[in-house]
Amino acid sequence: MIEPFTVPFMGRALAEIVLLAVICGPVGVLVLVRKLSFVSDALTHTVFPGVVVGFLAGGLDGIFLGALVAALLTAVVLTLLTRRGALSDDASTAVVLTAMFSVGVVLVSRRSSYTSDLTSFLFGRLLTVTMQQIAETAALAALILAVLAAGARAMLLRAFDPAAATAAGYRVFWLDLWLNVIVALVVVAAVRAVGTILVVALLIVPAAAARLVSHRPMVMALTGTGLILLAGWTGLLASWYASVEHGIALASASGVVLLLVAGYLMLLVLSLVRVRSLARIRSLARVRS
Amino acid sequence: MTALHYTGVSAGYRGAPVVAGVDLEVGPGRKLALVGPNGAGKSTLIKSAVGLAEVLAGTARIFGRSPARARELCGYVPQVGDLDADFPVTAGQVVLMGRYRRIGWFRPTGAADRRAAREALGQVGLGEQAGRPFGLLSGGQRQRVLLARAIVAEPRLLLLDEPFNGVDAVSQDAILSVLRELTAAGAALVLSTHDARLAGDFADSVCLIDKTAP
Numbered sequence: 282m283i284e285p286f287t288v289p290f291m292g293r294a295l296a297e298i299v300l301l302a303v304i305c306g307p308v309g310v311l312v313l314v315r316k317l318s319f320v321s322d323a324l325t326h327t328v329f330p331g332v333v334v335g336f337l338a339g340g341l342d343g344i345f346l347g348a349l350v351a352a353l354l355t356a357v358v359l360t361l362l363t364r365r366g367a368l369s370d371d372a373s374t375a376v377v378l379t380a381m382f383s384v385g386v387v388l389v390s391r392r393s394s395y396t397s398d399l400t401s402f403l404f405g406r407l408l409t410v411t412m413q414q415i416a417e418t419a420a421l422a423a424l425i426l427a428v429l430a431a432g433a434r435a436m437l438l439r440a441f442d443p444a445a446a447t448a449a450g451y452r453v454f455w456l457d458l459w460l461n462v463i464v465a466l467v468v469v470a471a472v473r474a475v476g477t478i479l480v481v482a483l484l485i486v487p488a489a490a491a492r493l494v495s496h497r498p499m500v501m502a503l504t505g506t507g508l509i510l511l512a513g514w515t516g517l518l519a520s521w522y523a524s525v526e527h528g529i530a531l532a533s534a535s536g537v538v539l540l541l542v543a544g545y546l547m548l549l550v551l552s553l554v555r556v557r558s559l560a561r562i563r564s565l566a567r568v569r570s
Numbered sequence: 571m572t573a574l575h576y577t578g579v580s581a582g583y584r585g586a587p588v589v590a591g592v593d594l595e596v597g598p599g600r601k602l603a604l605v606g607p608n609g610a611g612k613s614t615l616i617k618s619a620v621g622l623a624e625v626l627a628g629t630a631r632i633f634g635r636s637p638a639r640a641r642e643l644c645g646y647v648p649q650v651g652d653l654d655a656d657f658p659v660t661a662g663q664v665v666l667m668g669r670y671r672r673i674g675w676f677r678p679t680g681a682a683d684r685r686a687a688r689e690a691l692g693q694v695g696l697g698e699q700a701g702r703p704f705g706l707l708s709g710g711q712r713q714r715v716l717l718a719r720a721i722v723a724e725p726r727l728l729l730l731d732e733p734f735n736g737v738d739a740v741s742q743d744a745i746l747s748v749l750r751e752l753t754a755a756g757a758a759l760v761l762s763t764h765d766a767r768l769a770g771d772f773a774d775s776v777c778l779i780d781k782t783a784p
Contacts, residue, residue: 310658314657314658431675431676432675434667434670434673434679435670435675437659437667438667438670440657441653441654441657441659441664441667442648442652442653442667444617444622444646444648444652445646445648445667445719447620447621447622448620448621448622448641448644448646449641449646449670449671449723450641450642450671451671492658495658496658496659496660496703496705497658497659497660497663498658498659498663501658
């Protein structure tokens with residue numbers, strides 16, 4: 282179970298997943314309670330043209346900067362568009378998502394290696410993560426955790442009761458921008474490893490699964506992180522054994538996401554069983570009394 | 571100093587007045603009830619005192635300051651129906667939210683904050699419910715939790731928006747009892763209700779509001 286990770290590229294992939302788990306667990310909870318799943322999805326798509334432009338300008342090293350600029354730009358645009366309800370959150374998000382994604386597709390389709398480039402941008406390359414990428418992800422993770430730690434309480438109050446947050450003196454617009462920028466940074470941190478499409482799974486699925494077993498944000502954040510670690514470890518192992526032992530090509534990032542979804546389904550079944558058992562115990566208690 | 575002093579105030583949203591020409595004065599330890607039909611502007615008036623609605627004309631002063639500069643002196647209790655019952659948070663955590671401003675951005679939540687939250691929850695009669703999910707409480711209990719969240723910040727002016735809507739008799743009595751204790755200790759109080767009899771029995775003064783905006 283440990284041996285495959287002694288191979289350098291597997292060890293680096295696991296290290297990248299650990300870093301992503303540490304940030305995606307807590308950020309996912311805020312995304313869930315602020316009902317920003319669609320915004321996160323939009324961010325993953327709008328980063329795409331940034332990734333392409335960065336790649337065209339600076340090769341693989343340019344992807345990071347391109348993604349960062351595109352993500353921060355989108356975070357600001359989305360926060361401004363949804364301010365004061367000028368547009369509904371869904372409509373404005375959809376407009377920005379489709380516009381930016383189309384630009385990305387147009388740009389990438391001009392290259393001769395169109396198909397392989399598109400695949401790597403959309404689904405990432407977890408097994409080719411370099412030490413430099415891990416260092417960049419670690420720096421971003423430290424930054425994200427620092428700004429999250431400072432703002433998490435205020436963001437939680439804003440998500441639960443925006444009127445009370447305003448009455449307490451918080452600027453809701455800045456809190457919204459703050460969270461959108463954090464989500465944007467998470468997308469940038471994860472995009473090269475798991476791609477623009479699958480990164481949303483790391484944000485949404487663990488938090489949604491954790492919500493099934495807890496009603497405490499801190500417990501949900503830790504559960505989410507634990508789920509990503511578990512799915513990351515088992516997903517990489519499954520991908521290794523499928524490829525090395527059985528000659529079956531199993532994309533590692535997709536394996537991780539599939540296991541995350543499996544974890545969500547297991548917790549869903551468990552929570553349904555628990556609810557039914559509790560209801561049965563209560564009805565029996567009523568009959569006896 | 572007067573806790574709340576409104577002179578010829580028009581209040582509303584995005585430049586459009588909902589209520590106009592209001593004069594109000596509430597001193598420390600006094601209870602004012604705003605009474606009127608739905609849509610008359612009671613909630614808007616309450617919200618204007620904490621910056622949730624705009625003061626479009628007239629002069630609004632909270633302890634001699636503009637509403638935007640007096641937020642730390644005010645406790646605001648919203649209508650419980652406006653909140654998401656499925657939000658993952660316990661009753662104790664909701665009360666603790668009332669301390670967030672005081673805690674600041676960088677200091678971790680301390681033992682004193684948690685103790686204050688427990689005491690506030692005990693004060694509204696829900697000391698045993700701290701660990702329960704907020705959404706699993708009854709409407710009346712949720713309203714009491716929101717009251718506890720406001721009083722944990724030790725406000726000098728308490729503003730409650732329809733605190734008795736959909737609230738059972740036990741919770742209503744508990745809320746009234748806590749409000750009497752707070753005003754006896756010197757806090758000023760403004761609440762809105764459409765129950766004129768309750769307002770008359772409880773408050774020191776009653777302000778009747780009808781549709782006044784053009």
